[in-house]
Amino acid sequence: MSSLLLARNGRRAISFIGVGRRGTGALPGVHPAPRRFIIDMSYSAHFMDFKGSSIPSSMKKLVVTKLSPNFKEAVCVQTVAVPTPGDAELLIRNRFVGINASDINYSAGRYDPSVKPPFDAGFEGIGEVVGLGLSASSRYTIGDTVAYFGSGAFAEYTVVAAKEVVPVPVVKPEFLTLLVSGATAYIALKRLGDLAKGETVLVTAAAGGTGQFAVQFAKEAGCHVIGTCSSNEKAGFLKSIGCDRPINYTAEDLAKTLRKEYPQGIDVVYESVGGSVLELSVNSLANKGRLIVIGFISGYQTASGIPPFKGGTLPVKLLQKSASIRGFFLPHFFSDYRDALSSMMQMFAKGKLVCEVDCGDLAQEGRFIGLESVFRAVDYLYAGKNLGKVVVEVAPPSVSNSKL
CATH class of the missing domain: 3.90.180.10 (Medium-chain alcohol dehydrogenases, catalytic domain)
Structure with a gap:
């Protein structure tokens, strides 16, 4: 193992030579100190293994x-x-x-x-x-x-x-869920959501990696939470983590359900699907509504990576409702990262966060x-x-x- 530590990738251990070797400028009658490592390399196997x-x-x-x-x-x-x-x-x-x-x-x-x-x-x-x-x-x-x-x-x-x-x-893999998925939901909702108690929040792909956290953080903020999903099993999971209204879009018409049950509109949308779901989300915003775009997975597998979006009337729709669309990309918010992880880990340790x-x-x-x-x-x-x-x-x- 010591040879691995010394030679791998061209890296060398730092050495110290007291005096030059014989034949290379050593002083007559002076024997050079034996070559020794600053770090005791006899422990390298334990250091690396x-x-x-x-x-x-x-x-x-x-x-x-x-x-x-x-x-x-x-x-x-x-x-x-x-x-x-x-x-x-x-x-x-x-x-x-x-x-x-x-x-x-x-x-x-x-x-x-x-x-x-x-x-x-x-x-x-x-x-x-x-x-x-x-x-x-x-x-x-x-x-x-x-x-x-x-x-x-x-x-x-x-x-x-x-x-x-x-x-x-x-x-534990549960801690792994916090690094990107949890941090995205925590920071996006905190910095861009401006959540207030009693507001209505829609989370798309709510039973996925980051959606599950958006549901829980919105609920913790005292909001009424709607979550979209693709099966009854996922709908049951969403209920178990506090989602007030899971919508299985394979069994219900999402647009009709939102219009019928939420005629005043949605205050905050946490959106990761894109395309037609993004269009529906824009149309469903309430006055002063905020739509946070954290991704658009429906287009990632295409050549452009961007799903089709009919945005010709977008300025009018936003103006009429004093609404806004806000983009979120985690690397732009690294100043918030450590605090977010610390808070989520404390919540998880106390049993207040499902991962x-x-x-x-x-x-x-x-x-x-x-x-x-x-x-x-x-x-x-x-x-x-x-x-x-x-x-x-x-x-x-x-x-x-x-x-x-």
Whole structure:
């Protein structure tokens, strides 16, 4: 293991030589001090390998090799060397990774057109620290359990800057749901929703990864919450987390239901579907209504990534109601991120927040286990089969054979 730490990726351990060696300018009669490392490298196996978890020399990861909204076409599995953490970095053995609708926006190169393939896929992971750099060891140690939000999560091992991880008490996929899905709902509603007690809030795709949190946060704010979903099972789940009026749009006409039951309109819409649902949401706004666009999944799989939207009369509709449309993209609100995570983790610890996870137990081919199952999980999400946040179990818990 020490040779791995010394040589991998061209990194070298810092060494100290007291005096030059003989034949290289050493003073006559003065024997050079023996070469020694500032860090006692005899402990390197323990520094990099927690309780016999046996870090391998290679690992699998998912890499975007071609820009395409077709995830299977854009991404492939590659076997590469396990990376070595730098001074302020952690090496994390991923246990679970989260699936997001925006994974295919990323594989299509829509977020940063200047980034060209190949690049690593995946946004969020949770696991154990199995290696770390010297300065990172001032805050973390081998065996710590952490979660993170950053690129390259679809891998068996990921190197992450120590300042970017979030300590978690245990490696549970429920904590993973908070990193992107929960944070999006929490910050968007807090910063852009301007929720007031007694207002009516509509959450589209309410039983999904982020919708479930929007329902709960709106309810906590004292609002009447409507949630759209695609099955009676999802409607039942929505009721269980406080949704006042679940609407199964496969069994009810959404437009007619909103007009009949909410003639005064909707005060706030948390919208992630786009297209015709976005049009309906605009038409359903109340006076001074706010519509928050957090995505438009109905268009992500198309070449443009944008679903058709009839917006010719949009200025008139907004003006007539003094209404507004507000866009939300999580990376623009990182100043709110830590506080949001802290609040949500406290709520979860107190039993005041449901973090529903869907690991594919009811999927046709079974639970999402192993990195290769990310492809199935993405298809599962886009088929609208998930209830809660879609999560893939990358690896089972490590079994220690250590006698230390």
